[in-house]
Amino acid sequence: MAAQMLPLLPALLTVLLISWTAAQDVDWHFDTVKCRYALGMEDGTIPDSDITASSAWSDSTEAKHGRLSTGEGDGAWCPAGPVFPSSSEYLQVDLRKLHFLSLVGTQGRHADGLGREFARSYRLRYSRDGRHWIMWKDRWGQEVVSGNENTYDVVLKDLGPPIIARMVRFYPLADRVMSVCLRVELYGCVWKDGLKAYTAPVGHVMDLSGSPVYLNDSIYDGSKEAGVMFGGLGQLCDGVLGGNDFMESKELRVWPGYDYVGWNRETLGQPTVDIEFHFEKTRVFHTMQVHSNHRHTQHVRVFNEVVCEFKASLLSPWAEPALSLQVPLSDLHDPSSRTISLPLGGRPAQILRCRFSFSDRWLLISEISFYSKFPAVTLRAGLPVAKDDSSNTAILIGCLVGIILLLLAIIAVILWRQYWKKLLGKVFFITMFLYRSKALGLFSVCIIPLDCVREGPPPYPGAPPPGLSGAHYGEASGGGGSVPHYAEADIISLQGVSGNNTYAVPALSATPTDCPPLPELPRERLIFKEKLGEGQFGEVHLCEIEDPQDLENLEFPFNVRKGRPLLVAVKILRPDASKNARNDFLKEVKILSRLKDPNIICLLGVCVSSDPLCMVTEYMESGDLNQYLSHRVLLDKTGPSHNTPTISYPALISMASQIASGMKFLSSLNFVHRDLATRNCLVGGERGEGEDRGGERQIKIADFGMSRNLYAGDYYRIQGRAVLPIRWMAWECILMGKFTTASDVWAFGVTLWEMLSVCQEQPYSHMTDEQVIDNAGEFFRDQGRQVYLSRPAVCPQGLYELMLGCWSRDCKLRPSFAYIHSFLTEDAMNMV
Missing domain, CATH: 2.60.120.1190 (Jelly Rolls)
Structure with missing residues (x-):
């Protein structure tokens, strides 16, 4: 029994360590790198009553509507008075206690394309007591902060120096008479020093x-x-x-x-x-x-x-x-x-x-x-x-030790019953959700069986038989043992150093023959256009390379006409990033350099000879697939009846087939994407008919949707730190952190649902994040109460059955990407 308990000791030691930290609160040294959380304008944590303004143009543009990436009312806060030539109008946020503010985000009024107002610049004032207000200045004494260039993009600005304050005011500015509206977010953490x-x-x-x-x-x-x-x-x-x-x-x-x-x-x-x-x-x-x-x-x-x-x-x-x-x-x-x-x-x-x-x-x-x-x-x-309060601390420690001893006793009883009933081969995975109570520091433990499979025949031609996963699930261990999942391999954390998604892969042992060195690109040739997103240690920028044909070491078959710049995405690591972040960044370069496929975004080169470290990848001219489709309607048999851009059913299926092809390539390398969605697919030039007639475009799978504030609502934030795309995740990912090619297949099914819904709504839009997690529990319990995404109106029944196959509870009953690609190219095109 001692041998059986040995694998559980790391989990118990983790409980001891976290419990001791909860009791003693010793992790108190302030780390500005970790103090970059959204404080609640966008997600509503900051209530309407704590958002005020000097004035408002109307009830539908009052202060409470000044929340980043939301479209309540008329889409933003808009002052009643002009901001030029005076600059007395302001939007105020009260955080109720002192906070350390690392950066701020601003956005204009889009209002589904009806808004045209934004602030090109602004000033910040802050207060720690609500009486004395201080004008923020950067390290060189400048007060004016550059703002937005359009109505919809979010612009994040690092505060150097940072602000310690309870209240913050945004004063929009203009260099001429113009209408100005504003949406904002504050990023930082509670100032525990007091x-x-x-x-x-x-x-x-x-x-x-x-x-x-x-x-x-x-x-x-x-x-x-x-x-x-x-x-x-x-x-x-x-x-x-x-x-x-x-x-x-x-x-x-x-x-x-x-x-x-x-x-x-x-x-x-x-x-x-x-x-x-x-x-x-x-x-x-x-x-x-x-x-x-x-x-x-x-x-x-x-x-x-x-x-x-x-x-x-x-x-x-x-x-x-x-x-x-x-x-x-x-x-x-x-x-x-x-x-x-x-x-x-x-x-x-x-x-x-x-x-x-x-x-x-x-x-x-x-x-x-x-x-x-x-x-x-x-x-x-x-x-x-x-x-x-040292006596309270002693009592708390005693309670925690008692809880841990009780947990040990429960595990011992479970293991003894397993041994007594000879239920060999059953492994228990302990998922511990530690909720730090402000008063007691209690935690809860949920014990979940690790196996998510059951015996049965393969549901599709080419699907892996039960009991033995194909290469895209991992290599079967000798002697009929259990199949390892990628959580046991060399996995980089889900959120990469620059905020993008990172692939889960087996331990890399690349040699110079299969991983040639990437070209060092001259960073002065990268012309900044806009910031696409941001992570804890880096950023993703959209840039141009002028006259890319002149770069002899840029070995990539792009078809850019002479004199036209090449669009690229540049992931930049901040110079002050930790040694571990630098190693992870270089490891990500090593991973992406192996991905050479027509439907995967390609790594073109690097800038690693000096700081900041950069990696340069392709970027497609039409942006991401979610935005591309959400501005279109499905072309029906009667043809276009309005001026809205259209997309045809065959074009959608062609695009989905390209995504399946790219995922087939990833799975052949045992790579697991872990964040497949339309926001992570980029759209290129036309491949068929004209856009107004529903022609399809070239699609390539990317990896930086996680870093974009535009899609912050697609991710569930755990205790203010990790973010998970739970609405696209298989139930075993949510409950057990088990990411495999089979879970990528699940996400593909959700991505296909998005496409056939023309990205008009979020998956499970009628559910809260907590209800989505509860629904994952229903898949685990398998009592017929789980909820599936409904069939889109334009989706043929045969194609919807493919989606349902992708969402099979049993990992092994989900189709392979090879089968999905074959189905989409041969069968789905003929469905009406």
């Missing part, structure tokens, strides 16, 4: 070999008077840690010393740097982290002592005694910058003042952060008294 201002001496200028090094807090948003900064926040809490060499910066086009705030002992005229921190509310302080430079060869050293005082409120006296902390420094001869953790003893305060003692002439600090909690409150003689 810090709303710090007071510190103004930074000094270092004279280094005759060159000035400015160590001032250049983004401080408070006031400066008599050599003191007060009432604001700046570089000491922007989440950016300075490097070992303070002369170098992680930001582009800034001056030496930018990442640090520094003070000279002689210039300051005292042996300590005194910094005072003001917080939103009273908190219990456990730890302070200070990131400091230690370039001792230039008389820069880490502080050697800190004395901290605590104050319950602005009018309270400083509590006695002060906390004195010696800083024992190791590796004094190591010039590396370092983070020093200082225990604060769980003392309650709203204001904290710390004196950092000089160890040398200079003290340079880039970041200060706090681990603190709101105190538990008890009543003593009718007065509220702050109390440390």
Whole structure:
């Protein structure tokens, strides 16, 4: 039995680790890279009551309609007054608590093609208390943010520097008299530090070999008077840690010393740097982290002592005694910058003042952060008294340990019953949904049998027989053992480094013969047109290459006329991406370089000789298939009766056949796409009749629909992090994370349904995301209560039966892509 329990130990260790993290909340060091979540304008998390404006042109364009990618009312917020020449009209969002804002998104008023209003630029103001408003400026002092160029595209702008605020106002601008409308989204996360201002001496200028090094807090948003900064926040809490060499910066086009705030002992005229921190509310302080430079060869050293005082409120006296902390420094001869953790003893305060003692002439600090909690409150003689919550933490840990022991007992009973009944070959897969409760930190466990198959005859000619999957399902293990699925192979996370979908593949062992090096393209030949999307570590841009025939190393058979530019999609990795993200990016290049098929987007080249790393892929002239079809109607036998572009049934089937052909090629390589949908298929030039007569176009499968804000509503976000296209996913993907070619077949069935519905609605549009997940559970239980997508009006019964086959509960009863391609090219064309 111990051997049987061994495979379950990693899952149990995961429960222990996450439970301990939930109890202790130790993952508190602020990471700006992860703080990029949509805060709720688009999905409605921010209620209408928290969206206000200076005015509105009408009831149907009031503030609540200013939500990104939604079309309520007349499609956006539109002010009543002009924005030129004045700029006093604004749209305001109240987040109800302090947030760290990394970027903002804006969009004009499209209103199904009826709107023509958008803001070419705008200003931002923000407030932490609702009374004092601050104008946002970039790192070079510019206030105006470039906005939209049309009514429908979403434009995302990184905030450099970031904003820490509760309220944000967008002020649209115009350079002439014109109508302006706006939709917005804010991206970031809750500011858990609770810090709303710090007071510190103004930074000094270092004279280094005759060159000035400015160590001032250049983004401080408070006031400066008599050599003191007060009432604001700046570089000491922007989440950016300075490097070992303070002369170098992680930001582009800034001056030496930018990442640090520094003070000279002689210039300051005292042996300590005194910094005072003001917080939103009273908190219990456990730890302070200070990131400091230690370039001792230039008389820069880490502080050697800190004395901290605590104050319950602005009018309270400083509590006695002060906390004195010696800083024992190791590796004094190591010039590396370092983070020093200082225990604060769980003392309650709203204001904290710390004196950092000089160890040398200079003290340079880039970041200060706090681990603190709101105190538990008890009543003593009718007065509220702050109390440390360590006792609650101990109780919570005890509860979690008890739950884990109970879980172990349940698993032991299950394994014993399996052994007693000799049910050999049954494996149990534990899917744990951990819901962190704000009060108790409880979690739930769901135990699901891993096998999703049952015996039966093959449903279609060429379908794999039960019990043995073909190559597109994985290689059968020797001796009739279980077939491995790709979750056991070398799988890159579903969302790639640049936000695109990434393929799941077996472990790559490419050699120079089957994976030749890609050409290095000159990045200066890439002309930016628009941003297509964005991910956690990178972006996808639409670019042009002028005179592509002049690039001898661009080995791709494109048919672009002389003098016409070549459209390409460029995936760019941010220079500050982690080492793991860089490795994943290069691995993605390695994967895509193997995909050479007429119906798969081709990787044309790379720019990896210097940062930022780029990969350049084809882009089709007519955009993605979802947008292409949604602007068309199906051509019936009576011919076109209006000016709307049309598409014919044979053209749809031809396009679907091309998608099946591309997927057949992917499955032959054991590649699993995992995000097949019309948004991930691109449309090229005409192949047959003219467009007005319903002619089909060339189709190629792509992989970056996930990164586009246009399709954010097609993805289900799990706890603000991972996103999953659940409406296209097979039930085993949703419940067990099992992605195979069989699950790609399921997604193809949904894609075919989209096409025959001419992309007029989302799959399962009558269901919420939670109901879609519940429906996956009905497929698992197989009690006849599962809901299928209904047959589109123009879909022949025989073709709908193919879709139903793609959605078979049993993985092995779904048709292969070879069969689907054959059916679409030979049989479906004759159906009416």
